[in-house]
Amino acid sequence: MSQNAFDxxxxxxxxEIQSASLDLSPKGTIDExxxxxxxxxxxxxxxxxxxxxxxxxxxxVEGNKLxxxxxxxxxxxxGGKWLFVTHDxxxxxxxxxxxxxxxVYNTDLGGAPLDSSTRYILYKYEPxxxxxxxxxxxxxxxxxxxxxxxxxxxxxxxxxxxVALRVNIKLDVPxxxxxxxxxxxxxxxxxxxxxxxxxxxxxxxxxxxKKMQELxxxxxxxxxxxxxxxxxxxxxxxxxxxxxxxxxxxxxxEAGSQQKAT
Amino acid sequence: MSQNAFDxxxxxxxxEIQSASLDLSPKGTIDExxxxxxxxxxxxxxxxxxxxxxxxxxxxVEGNKLxxxxxxxxxxxxGGKWLFVTHDxxxxxxxxxxxxxxxVYNTDLGGAPLDSSTRYILYKYEPxxxxxxxxxxxxxxxxxxxxxxxxxxxxxxxxxxxVALRVNIKLDVPxxxxxxxxxxxxxxxxxxxxxxxxxxxxxxxxxxxKKMQELxxxxxxxxxxxxxxxxxxxxxxxxxxxxxxxxxxxxxxEAGSQQKAT
Numbered sequence: 001m002s003q004n005a006f007d008x009x010x011x012x013x014x015x016e017i018q019s020a021s022l023d024l025s026p027k028g029t030i031d032e033x034x035x036x037x038x039x040x041x042x043x044x045x046x047x048x049x050x051x052x053x054x055x056x057x058x059x060x061v062e063g064n065k066l067x068x069x070x071x072x073x074x075x076x077x078x079g080g081k082w083l084f085v086t087h088d089x090x091x092x093x094x095x096x097x098x099x100x101x102x103x104v105y106n107t108d109l110g111g112a113p114l115d116s117s118t119r120y121i122l123y124k125y126e127p128x129x130x131x132x133x134x135x136x137x138x139x140x141x142x143x144x145x146x147x148x149x150x151x152x153x154x155x156x157x158x159x160x161x162x163v164a165l166r167v168n169i170k171l172d173v174p175x176x177x178x179x180x181x182x183x184x185x186x187x188x189x190x191x192x193x194x195x196x197x198x199x200x201x202x203x204x205x206x207x208x209x210k211k212m213q214e215l216x217x218x219x220x221x222x223x224x225x226x227x228x229x230x231x232x233x234x235x236x237x238x239x240x241x242x243x244x245x246x247x248x249x250x251x252x253x254e255a256g257s258q259q260k261a262t
Numbered sequence: 263m264s265q266n267a268f269d270x271x272x273x274x275x276x277x278e279i280q281s282a283s284l285d286l287s288p289k290g291t292i293d294e295x296x297x298x299x300x301x302x303x304x305x306x307x308x309x310x311x312x313x314x315x316x317x318x319x320x321x322x323v324e325g326n327k328l329x330x331x332x333x334x335x336x337x338x339x340x341g342g343k344w345l346f347v348t349h350d351x352x353x354x355x356x357x358x359x360x361x362x363x364x365x366v367y368n369t370d371l372g373g374a375p376l377d378s379s380t381r382y383i384l385y386k387y388e389p390x391x392x393x394x395x396x397x398x399x400x401x402x403x404x405x406x407x408x409x410x411x412x413x414x415x416x417x418x419x420x421x422x423x424x425v426a427l428r429v430n431i432k433l434d435v436p437x438x439x440x441x442x443x444x445x446x447x448x449x450x451x452x453x454x455x456x457x458x459x460x461x462x463x464x465x466x467x468x469x470x471x472k473k474m475q476e477l478x479x480x481x482x483x484x485x486x487x488x489x490x491x492x493x494x495x496x497x498x499x500x501x502x503x504x505x506x507x508x509x510x511x512x513x514x515x516e517a518g519s520q521q522k523a524t
Contacts, residue, residue, distance in 0.1 A: 107369075107452050114458060116465055137399065145421065156418005156426055159407065164418055172434040174462055188455060190369050196376060196450060200436055203378055 006135045010048040013133075017042075017049075031087040033209075037130065037216050044224050046135035047143065050162065055128045055169075055208040057092055057201050059084040059099070061178050061185070062119040083121070083185075089205040092198050096191075103176070103185045114177060121176040121185060123194075125201045127169040127208045134161040146222050150214045167211050169204050173197055268397045272310040275395075279304075279311075293349040295471075299392065299478050306486050308397035309405065312424065317390045317431075317470040319354055319463050321346040321361070323440050323447070324381040345383070345447075351467040354460050358453075365438075365447045376439060383438040383447060385456075387463045389431040389470045396423040408484050412476045429473050431466050435459055 017038070033054035041047050063080030083099045086092065096103065134140035140161040147155040147165045154166035175194065176187035187194070279300070295316035303309050325342030345361045348354065358365065396402035402423040409417040409427045416428035437456065438449035449456070 107454060109454065114461065120462070141421070148420070154416060154418075154426075154428065156416075156420060158410070158418060159403070164416075166416065170432075170434050171436070172432050173436070174433070174459060188458060189451065192369060192371065193450060197436060199376065200382070 006046075006133075009133070010042075013048050013050060014042060033087065033212070034128075034130070037212060037219070040216060040220060040224060041130075041132055044139075046139040048133050049130060050133050051129075051131040053126065053129050054087050054212070055205060056085060056087045056126055057095070058082060058086075058124050058126070059095065059175075060122050060124065062122065064119065065117050080119075089202055092201050092205070093195075095198070096194055101185050103187055105187045105191065107188055107190060109186075109188055119178040119180070120174045121178065121187070123171065123173045123175045123197060125169070125171040125204045127167050127204070128165075128212050130165045132163045132165065134163060137161055142223060143219070146218050147215060150218045151211060152215060165215065167208070169208050169211070171197060171201060171204065268308075268395075271395065272304075275310050275312060276304060295349065295474070296390075296392070299474060299481070302478060302482060302486060303392075303394055306401075308401040310395050311392060312395050313391075313393040315388065315391050316349050316474070317467060318347060318349045318388055319357070320344060320348075320386050320388070321357065321437070322384050322386065324384065326381065327379050342381075351464055354463050354467070355457075357460070358456055363447050365449055367449050367453065369450055369452060371448075371450055381440040381442070382436045383440065383449070385433065385435045385437045385459060387431070387433040387466045389429050389466070390427075390474050392427045394425045394427065396425060399423055404485060405481070408480050409477060412480045413473060414477060427477065429470070431470050431473070433459060433463060433466065 031052075031054045034052040038049045038052060041049055059082070061081050061083060063078045083101060084095050086095070091098075132143060134143060137157075140157045140163050143163045143165075144155055144157050147163070152165050152167045154168055155164060156166075157163050175189050175197075176185060178184075179186050293314075293316045296314040300311045300314060303311055321344070323343050323345060325340045345363060346357050348357070353360075394405060396405060399419075402419045402425050405425045405427075406417055406419050409425070414427050414429045416430055417426055418428075419425050437451050437459075438447060440446075441448050
C-alpha cells in the first residue's frame with residue numbers, strides 16, 4: 001500500500017521523536033512536559049508535531065552588535081551565550097548561584113557607559129510553543145480555531161499547513177551587561193530584584209501549565225475524540241442562509257467600528 | 263454593479279479609517295507611523311488592514327488578581343490602569359516625570375510582602391503589529407510569506423484569511439508594584455535602571471522602524487508592484503516534476519532531523 005506525502009513525513013518525524021538524538025536546541029532533548037500534548041496531537045491521523053518547547057527561563061548575554069548590523073538587539077549575534085536555561089520550575093530559584101561565570105552587582109554602573117553597542121544580559125521567560133504540521137488546510141484551521149478559543153491568541157497558520165500555537169505569557173528583562181573592558185558580567189539590578197523576577201517567573205510557569213492543560217483538553221474534546229462530521233458547517237437551506245446573512249449584517253452595523261488601533 | 267462580500271467589507275473599513283472616530287484603544291486614533299504601510303496594503307485590491315499598532319511603550323498597573331482567577335498576571339483585570347502609553351519615541355525619556363501618580367522608589371521593599379496577588383507595575387515595549395484581511399487564501403499566503411521572508415517570524419494566517427504580521431522586538435519588565443495598604447506606587451528598581459531601559463526602548467523603536475521599512479519595501483516589490491502572474495508556481499513538465507521530487511527527497515535525507523525542541 002503506498003503512502004501519501006503527509007503520511008510519509010509523519011512516520012519519519014515520529015521515528016525522530018522516538019530517538020530525539022539530533023536535536024539542535026540548547027536543551028538537547030524534547031522536554032517531557034510537552035510529551036502528553038504531543039502524543040495527543042500525534043494520535044490524530046491528520047496532524048504531527050514538528051517542534052516544541054514547554055516554556056523556559058533563559059539568561060542570555062547578547063553577542064557583539066558591531067558584527068550584527070549595529071542595531072539588532074536581543075539576538076545571539078557573534079559571541080552571544082547562554083548563562084542559564086531551564087524548562088524545570090524547580091531550577092528557577094537561585095539560578096544565579098549556579099552559573100559558572102563570576103558576576104558583579106553594580107546598580108551605579110561605576111561610570112561604565114551603556115550605548116547601542118552594549119551587550120546586555122537578558123532574563124527571559126518564554127511560554128509553551130508548539131508547531132504542528134497538518135494534512136490539509138481544513139485540519140490546520142480546526143486546530144488554529146481550537147487554540148484561539150482557549151487563549152492561544154498569537155497562534156497562526158503558516159506555510160505547508162503548519163500551525164504555530166502561541167500564547168502571550170512572558171518576561172523580557174535586561175538585568176545587566178558584559179563589560180568588555182574587564183570581561184566581567186555586571187548585573188545592574190539588585191539581588192532582591194532577581195529574587196522578585198524569579199518569583200514572577202514561577203507564577204508564569206504555573207499560568208503556562210494551566211494554559212497547556214486547557215489546550216490539551218480542548219484539543220482532546222474538539223478534535224481528537226470529536227464525533228462531529230469533518231465539516232463544522234451544518235447544512236443550511238437557502239432561506240436559513242438569507243436570515244443568517246441579514247442577522248450578520250445587522251450585527252455588523254451594531255458593532256460599529258471594525259478598525260482597531262492600539 | 264454588485265460588489266462581492268470582500269469588496270463591501272473593504273469599502274466599509276476604509277471609510278472607518280478615514281473617520282477613525284470609533285477607536286477603542288488607549289491612544290484613540292490610528293497612529294501616523296502606520297499610515298504609509300496601511301496605505302500601501304490598502305492600495306492592493308485583495309487586501310485591507312483591520313487593526314494596527316506602530317509599536318509602543320506602555321507602563322501598566324495590573325488589576326486585582328483575586329477577581330481574576332487568582333493566577334492570571336499581566337492582564338488588565340479589575341482596577342488595572344495605564345500609567346503611561348506612547349507611540350512616540352520622543353516621549354520615552356523622562357516618562358516617569360510626566361505621570362500624575364506619585365511614585366516612591368524602594369529597592370529594599372521595606373518589608374512589603376510580594377506574592378501571587380501582588381499587582382505589579384509592568385514596563386512594556388511592544389513592536390509594530392498589523393492585521394490584514396485578504397480576499398482569499400492565496401493572497402493571504404503571499405502576504406504571510408513576504409512577511410516571514412523579512413523577519414516577521416511570528417506572523418500567521420488566521421480565520422477569514424486575516425493575516426497577523428508580527429515581529430519579535432520586545433521588553434517586558436516588572437518595575438514595581440501597587441502597595442494596596444498605602445495606595446502608593448512603589449518602584450523596586452532604581453531611577454538609573456529606568457534610564458537604562460528607556461535607552462533600550464529607544465533602540466527597540468529604531469529596530470522596529472527599520473523592520474517596518476523593510477516590510478514596506480518587500481510588500482511593495484513582491485506584492486503591490488509585482489508583475490508576476492497570480493500563481494507563484496510556474497508550469498512544470500512531468501519530467502521536471504520527477505526531477506524536483508527526487509531532489510527534494512535527497513535534500514530531506516541530507517537535512518536529517520526535522521524535529522526541533524528548545
